[in-house]
Amino acid sequence: MQIAAGQLVDTNRPIYLIAEAVGYESEASFCRAFRRATGRSPGIWRSERRQEAELAEARHDQEV
Numbered sequence: 001m002q003i004a005a006g007q008l009v010d011t012n013r014p015i016y017l018i019a020e021a022v023g024y025e026s027e028a029s030f031c032r033a034f035r036r037a038t039g040r041s042p043g044i045w046r047s048e049r050r051q052e053a054e055l056a057e058a059r060h061d062q063e064v
Contacts, residue, residue, distance in 0.1 A: 001037045004030070008046040009053070015042045 004022045007013060013021075019030030034042045 001034060004034065004042070005038070005045070005049075008042055009049045018042070 001022075004018050007018045007021065008015075011018075015031070016027040019027045022030070024030035024033070031041055034040075034045070038045055040048065
């Protein structure tokens with residue numbers, strides 16, 4: 001799941017390709033497992049992490 005989480009944040013790869021890359025035969029089974037591990041669907045998790053990164057970058061830019 002850590003590899004998948006990294007790819008969700010660091011790439012724009014579709015979820016089904018990330019699922020395949022980490023060994024799942026279907027996007028649905030990957031999504032269920034990801035939700036069990038994180039409490040969020042992969043798409044929502046990706047959006048939340050990207051928003052957090054954007055906010056952190058904006059705060060950093062204001063400090064500099």
